[in-house]
Amino acid sequence: MKKGWKELPIGTQIIKPGSSEDFKTGDWRIEKPIIDFDKCIHCLICWIYCPDSSIYVNDNKVTGINYDFCKGCAICAEECPKDAITMQSEVESE
Amino acid sequence: MEKMIVAKTGNEAMAEAMRQINPDVVAAYPITPATEVVQIFSSFVADGRVDTEFVPAESEHSALSACVGAAAAGGRVMTSTASQGLALMHEVLFIAAGLRLPIVICEVNRSLSGPINIHCDHSDTMASRDSGWIQIYSEDSQEAYDNTIQAMKIAEKVFLPAIVSVDAFIISHSMERLEILPDEEVQAFIGEHRKPYDLLDVDNPITLGGLDLQDYFFEHKRQEIEAMKEAKAAVIEVGKEFGEKFGTSYGFFEEYRMEDADLAIIALGSTAGTTKVVVNALREKGMKVGLFKIRVFRPLASEEIKKSLEHMKAIAILDRADGMSSFGGPVFHEIRSCLYESEKRPIVTNYIYGLGGRDIFPEEIESVYKDLEKVAEKGEVKNLINYLGVRE
The missing domain is CATH 3.40.50.970 (Thiamin diphosphate (ThDP)-binding fold, Pyr/PP domains)
Structure with missing residues (x-):
């Protein structure tokens, strides 16, 4: 249950540091990027370009996408030199 | 001290x-x-x-x-x-x-x-x-x-x-x-x-x-x-x-000779001082006039304003700004709205005056009280919104 006006701190203060992590912005997305790991060469270009830091990398390897924050801008799909990333409609993927 | x-x-x-x-x-x-x-x-x-x-x-x-x-x-x-x-x-x-x-x-x-x-x-x-x-x-x-x-x-x-x-x-x-x-x-x-x-x-x-x-x-x-x-x-x-x-107490407004008044002018700022002079002069002539000076406009003391003014026969609100709505000034709108809650609902008229520093004189304020007297007698308003001191 979200807080009512009587319970919120006054003056629009946000009193919890790092609370933006709780604000999932991935639901803005209408298309989601899907990585084909058979084609991926782990060049990390998608990781460099992603404006929302939503490409998971572990030990210099791409491991997946953080869909909580990925907004579906498709820059990764556009920049991928191996066409390993495709965009899929959120409606169809449901 | x-x-x-x-x-x-x-x-x-x-x-x-x-x-x-x-x-x-x-x-x-x-x-x-x-x-x-x-x-x-x-x-x-x-x-x-x-x-x-x-x-x-x-x-x-x-x-x-x-x-x-x-x-x-x-x-x-x-x-x-x-x-x-x-x-x-x-x-x-x-x-x-x-x-x-x-x-x-x-x-x-x-x-x-x-x-x-x-x-x-x-x-x-x-x-x-x-x-x-x-x-x-x-x-x-x-x-x-x-x-x-x-x-x-x-x-x-x-x-x-x-x-x-x-x-x-x-x-x-x-x-x-x-x-x-x-x-x-x-x-x-x-x-x-x-x-x-x-x-x-x-x-x-x-x-x-x-x-x-x-x-x-x-x-x-x-x-x-x-x-x-x-x-x-x-x-x-x-x-x-x-x-x-x-030694000097302050509230939302100052009521000047309002206790037994029938006709009131509402003003903000320096014009209240000029109006007090006119009130004194007209009181000498037996007119039951008073001044209601608004000191605090935000917050608007709507309930208090209603209680203080609802028993008046007629009220003129002096606005030193126009709302450019073709329907008078902001003080007029708000005070009149406060009085809508009253069953007595006195007559309230509006006078836009003093724009751009145009002086307001005691004779002009006196003319407003005279207008109010007529309005109160007849019980009807000829001009709801008036422009005081502008050349026609």
Whole structure:
């Protein structure tokens, strides 16, 4: 249950540091990027370009996408030199 | 307690109050359209008579933005401006109120352009009336001084910013007798600085001014509305305490010879003084007339206004600004709306006057009372909205 006006701190203060992590912005997305790991060469270009830091990398390897924050801008799909990333409609993927 | 009696202009009176409040920060754009309030204050800074950090900004927008930053950081903050200056602050007025920062502006009521004009009317503060700032209008220099001191305390009680205004030139540049309180009495009266939060408290970090969308904006505005309701009690409490300590009590309004009056004029600012002279003269002739001077326009004391005025036969509201709606001025709209709640619902007419510093004379105010007399006799209004002192 979200807080009512009587319970919120006054003056629009946000009193919890790092609370933006709780604000999932991935639901803005209408298309989601899907990585084909058979084609991926782990060049990390998608990781460099992603404006929302939503490409998971572990030990210099791409491991997946953080869909909580990925907004579906498709820059990764556009920049991928191996066409390993495709965009899929959120409606169809449901 | 020894009060000092001096001769000072309205500008000097407000600058003197600022000196005694001794704010942590004053950020201002101290040239036209502002009057010399901040210029005078800057000499106090230069002479080391205050501890204030003085920030001359490149515009009023920047000046009030700096005030917002300083107040958010936990400082006691004041500034001063007039007309276009307040208009240029307009965007930041809402931010200061939304962030609940108790900043005080010493404002001089000057017309908004165009045409270009620097003389008195209330178009500047009336255009800001919905910004979330407490608004206190002053009849003379003494009230400007007293109101400035009280505004600081009221603002810090409810965490809303406040504007104290005086009429340009008529009061701001005219010298009057002024009673000044001892510095230490002013300090004791306003008390320790109260702040809504502290942006510089590194152990309890906060974010301010974050994006506040559909989910929370309304709740924050609802809090602000509640603070304005609370400001009503604060105005009365502080006005009463001021009276107990220094001899003159203040409330939302001043009722001058209203006890047995049938006909009333409502005015703000210096015109109230002129109206008192007319009331006295007409009382000599046996007319039951009175003046209802509005001191605090924000918060609007709707219930109190209704109770004080509902038994009148006829009321004329003098507006020194027009709403440009083709239906009169802002004071007319709001006071008339307060009276709609009354079953008695007296006749209320509107007189727009004094735009751009056009003088208003006792004869004109007398003519308004004469109009009211006729209206009350016949029980009907010929002209609801009137323009007083304009050449046809």
